[in-house]
Amino acid sequence: MPRLIVALPAYNEARGLPPLFREFERLFRRLPASADPIIVVVDDGSTDRTAPVVRLAAEKGVPVRLVQHPQNRGLGEAIKTGLRAALEEARDDGDVVVCMDADNTHPPATVVPMLEHIAEGADMVIASRYRRGSRQVGVPLFRRALSFGARIVFMLMLRIPGVRDYTCGFRAYRAGLVRRALEEYGNDLITRNGFACTDQLLVNMAALGHLRIEEVPFILRYDRKHGASKLHLGVTVMETLRLLWEARGRLRSRP
Template structure:
């Protein structure tokens, strides 16, 4: 089964278009699927739209009564996926704002099945790119990815900030079992969780790959949910936590992992 994870906050304008495209793509792949959407306290018609679609397609809704942010939303989605998935399934997470085209799902699936644990849809792979991103935002994105590649080098990863990824359920189950509630530790720091997952999965030995992907920011009709200052603060906090010489993640988790792997 293909498990599609989608975080949603005030996406009434984007959801119908995205779900229609997703249905067409998943039908062409000809595999069983389940869509799990976490409605993170939306104040528009997002919940109403989701309930309508859930009557005709395999769609499960997780609802937050209030907006808790991307970190808690992603945590709930991945914990649910880990609970219901089997080892032969594939977990795919992307955005609800129609900037991530479902047509890349088959490439992600094939790459996971070739032996990778995590596969990112990358703007920086040959054949990738982005549309509708202004010069300032593009510059900030490149600087952020350069920062991440220096402080958190991961073989096989060029695009650290794109949340469009596929996962082998085995590595997600292992991560949640190992980290418990700290799999997504920096929950209140904006989009930092997108990087945190990569780093936490690297620590436990995940194998990473990428496929080329074009970000379609020109199709975005909902408001941006990213607060750059909070996410930047999150990256700084995470860098300190990871590299702190006495008990930082890099040392702390590696020591724990030896004991964990002996039992896992």
């Protein structure tokens, strides 16, 4: 059984993390001991009680490690820190790194089918809002429209085989893929600001070539979110357009 490493970028998620940890504990009890799961929380300069909440959970026996940015550096930097920390925890390139939101809207139970797909040979598994069985609970209409618009634009301009959901940050990666991507791109693995970082990570990994990318349905529980979304709309849209512009030629010229 590969090791399961969960990377959670977190900015002011003191309210979302405790219920998320509880669900992960339930999931971990269902996994064989050899999965030896661990959660890495990247506290990106939070101004709330994110760090104490993580420390308390660790004291209570949740297998969680805290990594901190002294100042807020944004989601993309937090994801890179999380992926690097995840590789430190990995023992083998066959281990599995799951990255997801820390706001308790991405259900940990979805990790089970993700692990199955990786065991069957996938390099990346995306939790997708656009598969049979997917649902979005409590997502404002505007946000749905935005994600759907992104889906259409990405499909028209890039069309990565197997991918319908280009902008969801809930994904599982084979540890060897994360290693390869960091070796190939270094710090340039993610350079886009706002939430375009998620799409850039996918595009850069896909450009490595010869990947098996698969999707599983999931239920986005936006109704469980506390507080406002941290989406910076203007930045994210502009940075997404820049990404599409840069990536177009690169992915098209792939064999």
